[in-house]
Amino acid sequence: MRIRTPLLAVVATGLLAASLAGCGARDESTTESSAASPCTGSSSADAADPSELTLALVPSGDANKLVETVKPLQDALTERLGIPVRGVITQDYQAAVEAIGANQAQIGMLPPLQMVQACNKYGAEPALQTVRKGKTTYAAQFYTNNPDKYCDDAPVTGANGLLYCNGTESGTGPAGLDSLSKMNGAKTVMLQSASSAGFVFPSAALKEAGIDSTTDLDLTQVTSHPAAVLSVNNGDDEVGVSFWDARETVVADTPDVAKNLVVFALTNEIPNDGVSISSSLSPDLQQRISDAMEDYASTPEGVEALTAIYQITGLDKADPAALQQAQTEADTIGLGN
Incomplete structure (x- = not known):
């Protein structure tokens, strides 16, 4: 990795x-709540x-x-x-x-x-x-510079001018998750493990497809969603993950993102x-x-x-x-x- x-x-x-960074942590003994019940704070x-x-x-x-x-x-x-x-x-x-x-x-x-x-x-x-x-949830997306491998249908252009396949253009997940099994061994860029859209939800979706994101991929981790998009656009990685649709954050400065990258799968919705x-x-x-x-x-x-x-x-x-x-x-x- x-x-x-x-x-x-x-x-x-x-x-x-x-x-x-490295801020001192307080005593957690009186603040830890049960994972079974949602925490509302104090x-x-x-x-x-x-x-x-x-x-x-x-x-x-x-x-x-x-x-x-x-x-x-x-x-x-x-x-x-x-x-x-x-x-x-x-x-x-x-x-x-x-x-x-x-x-x-x-x-x-x-x-x-x-x-x-x-x-x-x-x-x-x-x-x-x-x-x-208009939404309080979103999906994480998988995108690629190799649509022939991951798209089961022809890419379509969304309202934002970007390319989608496998029913992902609505931005509402889940969609296209059957294609994740093709990622085994692929050069993939994700964010750090604390990122819900950049690691957690994509890794959970990959696990459902039988792929461990840390051992079954040729994995690179970066610190921001735009960096992940640019890594795939530049050809450094074949697949990237991000929030939907992080390509919009870079397309003005890097317009070839609109023709180079195709979203092919969406995770379950994330709060x-x-x-x-x-x-x-x-x-x-x-x-x-x-x-x-x-x-x-x-x-x-x-x-x-x-x-x-x-x-x-x-x-x-x-x-x-x-x-x-x-x-x-x-x-x-x-x-x-």
Whole structure:
């Protein structure tokens, strides 16, 4: 297995950006919840409002660009809450969870698996889930530069100008999973094991097809969905996985993605990422943060800013039971809390 891990370059430009790695973990004995029941989080009833709030975001694509695009959200929350809010970009998904656990961040925009883990380990409230294209779920996709091998029908062009086969153009999974058995031994690019769409759900689908993603593939792991797309587009790998449809994040700068790559399979639906809020805050402040983010997401400028950050078009109340499905899927491939 090969791991390509480009250095995460985070540059402060009117925004404090930090790599929060190796944060001290709190005692988990009183915060661990049963995996059988969805975690809803906790709060600190008598906590005074802090003098500052830190919003942790996980890296996605160009970290330097994320530093700039998060600033409008940071400013909007500061205005609505009356408390200064600063954004930080963490080193990776798990660093964001540990930042919340160590109270180095009080708000986290996290993938679903990390929302569950932050709740189970540290009592962080899963407050909101993102909406994209009218959905609070999405599928992970398998895409290839070798459609003759993986497509059972002719590729079709979707409404976004990208190519799909095996009934995947709707973006709703599952679809095309019978083709996964052809991947045995294939050069494949995935994300790190903490990624729901970039590793967990695709690995679970491969396991159902009789393929172990870590031993039966010629596997490369990268740190972002755009990097995975570009790896397959460049011919370094034959198959890649990502959220649906990560090709849209790179096609403007790399237009040949539209003709080179074909999506051929979709996993089961994955609960969308969302917003977790630290248990160190009072229930009143937790609610004010949630309300402020929902309010901002309902405005045109909020939609524009959130779309620039993580392609978010809205925010809804979180569904802890739906989020728990991400942990359940991780358990099937041996990635427990």
